[in-house]
Every structure is written in C-alpha cells, then in structure tokens.
Amino acid sequence: MHFMQLYLINPSNPLVSIVRIKESRWNRYRVWKPLSLMVLAGLTPPEWEISIIDENLGAPDYPAMPRPDLVGITAFTSQANRAYEVATLFRRLGVPIIMGGIHATMCLGEVMERVDSVVTGEAEGIWPQVLEDFRHGSLKRRYDGGLAEIKDVPFARHDLLAHGYAFGAIQTTRGCPMNCSFCSVTAFNGARYRQRPIPDVVREFQLIREKHVLVVDDNLIGTCPEHIARAKDLFRAMAQANLRKEWIAQATINFADDEELLALAAKAGCRGVFIGFESPAPEGLRELGKKFNLLKDRDFRASVRRIQRHNILVAGSFIIGLDIDEPGIGKHIAEVAREYGVDNLNVLFLTPLPGTRLWDQMKSEGRIALDAFPEDWKYYTLTFPVARCKHLSLDGIIEEMISCDRDFYSMPRILRRVWGNLWRRRKPLITLVGSLSYRSNLRLNCKAYADFKRQQGNRHDCVSGV
Numbered sequence: 001m002h003f004m005q006l007y008l009i010n011p012s013n014p015l016v017s018i019v020r021i022k023e024s025r026w027n028r029y030r031v032w033k034p035l036s037l038m039v040l041a042g043l044t045p046p047e048w049e050i051s052i053i054d055e056n057l058g059a060p061d062y063p064a065m066p067r068p069d070l071v072g073i074t075a076f077t078s079q080a081n082r083a084y085e086v087a088t089l090f091r092r093l094g095v096p097i098i099m100g101g102i103h104a105t106m107c108l109g110e111v112m113e114r115v116d117s118v119v120t121g122e123a124e125g126i127w128p129q130v131l132e133d134f135r136h137g138s139l140k141r142r143y144d145g146g147l148a149e150i151k152d153v154p155f156a157r158h159d160l161l162a163h164g165y166a167f168g169a170i171q172t173t174r175g176c177p178m179n180c181s182f183c184s185v186t187a188f189n190g191a192r193y194r195q196r197p198i199p200d201v202v203r204e205f206q207l208i209r210e211k212h213v214l215v216v217d218d219n220l221i222g223t224c225p226e227h228i229a230r231a232k233d234l235f236r237a238m239a240q241a242n243l244r245k246e247w248i249a250q251a252t253i254n255f256a257d258d259e260e261l262l263a264l265a266a267k268a269g270c271r272g273v274f275i276g277f278e279s280p281a282p283e284g285l286r287e288l289g290k291k292f293n294l295l296k297d298r299d300f301r302a303s304v305r306r307i308q309r310h311n312i313l314v315a316g317s318f319i320i321g322l323d324i325d326e327p328g329i330g331k332h333i334a335e336v337a338r339e340y341g342v343d344n345l346n347v348l349f350l351t352p353l354p355g356t357r358l359w360d361q362m363k364s365e366g367r368i369a370l371d372a373f374p375e376d377w378k379y380y381t382l383t384f385p386v387a388r389c390k391h392l393s394l395d396g397i398i399e400e401m402i403s404c405d406r407d408f409y410s411m412p413r414i415l416r417r418v419w420g421n422l423w424r425r426r427k428p429l430i431t432l433v434g435s436l437s438y439r440s441n442l443r444l445n446c447k448a449y450a451d452f453k454r455q456q457g458n459r460h461d462c463v464s465g466v
C-alpha cells in the first residue's frame with residue numbers, strides 16, 4: 001500500500017500561559033492534549049501515516065522535516081494567527097492546507113482566504129470524503145460536517161501523542177442547551193445534548209495510557225433527569241470496568257444535587273470538577289444568560305461542600321468585566337469564591353468570541369476595542385481585556401483581576417486550603433499543585449498585562465457609560 005503523509009497541527013499561542021513551561025515548571029500539569037486532532041486521526045483511513053504536532057510542546061522546524069502530502073490544522077480563535085503563519089509556511093513549501101475547528105467555522109471568510117480548504121462544523125461525517133477528494137485531486141474549497149451522529153464519533157487515537165502530558169483526554173457528550181451569551185458551545189455543537197454510547201466510552205477509557213484523564217465535555221452530567229440517569233449509568237459502567245483512572249470534568253452546579261450521582265462519580269474515579277459560577281450577583285448571571293445558576297434557593301456553599309464530601313475537588317470559574325461590574329469586583333469575587341469554599345479559582349475577562357450573542361451585542365455597541373483581525377485574535381485568550389467595560393477603565397479592570405488573584409492565591413490562603421483538605425482527609429496535593437501553578441503564573445500575567453497596556457492601551461480608552 002502507498003502511504004500518504006498527513007500532519008495534523010495544533011498551533012500554539014505564546015500569550016497563553018500554559019505553554020510557558022520554561023518560565024514555570026508547574027505549567028507542565030496544564031498542557032492538555034489536542035483531542036480534536038486525535039479524533040480526526042481516528043477518522044483517517046489506514047493508507048495515511050499520521051503525525052500529530054502539538055506546538056504547545058514546542059514548535060518544530062517544519063522545513064527541516066519530511067514534506068507531508070497534506071496538512072490539517074485546528075484552531076480555537078486565540079490560535080488563529082499562528083495557524084495562518086503555519087499555513088503560509090506550508091503553502092510556500094507547496095503543501096496544501098486544510099483548516100477546521102471552531103475558528104474556521106465562526107470566521108469562514110477569513111480562513112478561506114488563507115488556506116486551501118476549510119471544514120466547518122464537526123468532522124465525523126465529512127473527513128473521509130475530504131481525504132478521498134484530495135487523493136483524486138478534487139479537493140473542494142469548503143466542506144461542512146454539520147453536527148455529527150454521536151455514534152459516529154470514533155475512538156480517538158490515544159496511541160499518538162503518547163508522551164509529554166500529565167493527562168489523557170476523552171469526550172463523552174456534545175452540545176449544550178443553555179446557550180449562555182459568552183459561550184460558543186451551543187452555536188458550534190448545537191443545543192441538543194448528544195451522549196456517546198456507554199460501552200464506547202468505557203472502551204475508549206481503556207485505550208488511554210495516562211492514569212489521569214480530562215473529560216472535555218462541557219457538561220458531563222447534563223441538565224435534565226434523563227441526562228443525569230445516563231450519567232449514573234456511565235459512572236456505574238466505569239466503576240464496574242475497574243478502569244483505575246482518576247479524572248476531572250466540567251459540570252453545572254446541579255452536580256451537587258444528587259448524592260447518588262456524586263457517590264457514583266467518585267467511585268468511577270472523579271477527583272475534580274470545574275464549575276462555572278460566572279458572577280457573584282444574580283443580575284450578573286442574568287446578564288450572561290447563565291439561567292441555570294439562578295435557580296431559587298441555591299446555596300452555593302452547601303453545594304460545593306456536598307461535592308467535596310465525596311473527595312471531589314471543586315475549581316470555580318468566574319468572569320470579570322460584566323456591565324454590572326464596578327470597582328471592587330476583583331476582591332469581591334475572591335471573597336465569594338472563599339465563601340463558596342472552592343479549592344481553585346479561575347477568573348477570566350468577559351470576551352466576545354465570534355459566533356456568540358455577546359459578540360453581536362458588543363459589536364453593535366462598538367465596544368470591541370481590539371478589532372484589527374486577524375492580528376488581534378491572539379489576545380482572545382480570555383486573559384486580556386479585549387472589549388470595553390461599562391464601569392471599569394483598562395487599568396481598572398486589570399487591577400481588579402490582579403487583586404482578585406493576589407487575594408485568593410496569597411500563600412497564607414493557599415496553605416489554609418491545603419490544611420483544610422488535609423483535615424478533611426481529601427487530597428491536598430492536587431490543591432497545592434493547582435494553586436502553586438496558578439500562583440507562579442501571577443508574575444507572568446502581570447508582565448503580560450504591562451506589555452498589553454504598553455502595546456494596545458491607546459486603543460482601549462475607557463468609555464464609561466457606553
């Protein structure tokens with residue numbers, strides 16, 4: 001058989017802190033596998049020899065490498081600039097480039113100008129056809145995979161990218177009905193919550209070499225009773241298969257509402273969960289369309305405790321820069337996160353991502369400060385303020401972010417949380433590593449903010465009361 005060579009590339013963005021492994025060794029624990037490319041490899045017929053190149057582990061000298069027949073490149077919006085650099089480089093070498101993923105789907109016109117062919121949507125239903133067309137010299141400029149039949153999601157190629165990561169990765173569901181204003185998931189993966197067959201998920205877990213696994217689902221348990229019932233069945237099957245994996249996942253706060261679900265999750269290996277609290281204020285949740293967190297009588301502190309009692313750590317995520325946010329919001333978020341009792345806190349700047357309702361709103365209000373595209377996409381990491389706030393200047397919002405992080409990740413507070421975990425016989429090491437990793441990035445973040453202000457500050461004048 002004549003093998004064809006395929007490179008699948010995950011471009012890096014040097015402004016994303018996780019890739020700064022040299023500056024902070026803790027970041028080693030925060031480089032995650034590019035599952036999209038591993039799934040794409042799983043869809044690729046056997047006559048292709050595949051190399052997945054994750055630039056987060058270091059960008060190779062492409063011209064010095066054997067020339068492939070074809071290059072496939074993925075990109076979140078924040079990776080688009082680098083994706084175009086890589087595309088230009090390979091096109092100069094005469095190698096055709098196909099780009100897919102969320103940015104290609106949301107910014108089709110921009111991407112089409114820079115690559116040979118674009119695949120929008122999910123790849124399962126279309127990728128074999130793309131490769132077939134390529135082999136026959138009839139590659140089209142554009143393909144659309146739409147939403148895949150969930151049973152067609154193949155096993156990802158866990159044998160590729162075998163080294164250099166602390167965590168393996170798997171996906172068990174797609175889609176989300178909640179359609180929060182700032183999030184791309186409903187626009188990209190659809191509102192229908194699609195669940196992979198449980199035996200497939202269990203089998204795929206067995207193919208993962210790492211002991212620790214990131215379940216990338218946006219909401220592992222779903223939002224209604226049928227979803228929860230399926231999640232319980234999945235956890236039962238995982239426990240029964242005795243996978244010996246420890247995994248972390250994302251979920252909505254209703255994870256805490258069902259003791260049986262929590263017990264089964266813990267038994268199946270769940271050790272941590274990311275929960276988007278988003279805003280400490282109900283008006284903030286309304287602004288973001290995060291209806292789920294608005295349910296009456298929700299006691300967040302008690303919910304977090306219930307999860308932790310099952311030895312599952314809780315990482316809380318909040319967004320800063322909402323229209324309701326005023327000076328003092330940074331400290332307030334840190335206080336509320338402490339009050340809720342989360343083990344880790346991740347605060348991000350409200351960022352209009354293309355394809356979201358927030359994008360449409362901010363664009364129509366003329367509030368997108370960094371809008372020289374594609375160059376500015378590199379700042380769409382959610383770690384830079386790219387849009388103008390109502391009540392906070394550029395300096396103001398950055399100070400709020402720094403004060404929030406300094407407060408939550410001060411050494412005494414880290415030690416108090418680690419001690420609390422020890423006391424409750426939970427794993428203090430994970431809290432410690434997570435916190436130290438975050439803390440070591442604070443210094444790097446401050447430098448990044450200073451560079452950002454110097455280079456982009458003048459485009460970002462405060463428009464109080466826009």
Ligand code: B12
Binds near residue numbers: 010
């Ligand atoms: C896991 C994850 C991460 C991991 C990344 C792991 C990795 N390297 O891939 C981590 C935690 C590092 C991360 C970081 C960030 N993430 Co993230 N992340 C996700 C998450 C939850 C799952 C991604 C995933 O693995 N999906 C499973 C795979 C199988 O699906 P897929 O990626 O969509 O790939 C399919 C298709 O898109 C297509 N496809 C993809 N690439 C290609 C390429 C070709 C050639 C073809 C043909 C097809 C194709 O085929 C695949 C199979 O159908 C998504 C949400 C989501 N549902 O996608 C958010 C998401 C992708 N992240 C998002 C964001 C904003 C970020 C950050 C910028 C900010 C942050 N802090 O979260 C950073 C930036 C990182 C960077 N390097 O620049 C946004 C992106 C929006 C956008 N317009 O870019 C998403 C959509 C979440 C959201 N709330 O909107 N993320």
Ligand code: SF4
Binds near residue numbers: 177178
């Ligand atoms: S933020 Fe979470 S709940 Fe809201 S739409 Fe995105 S994935 Fe769904």
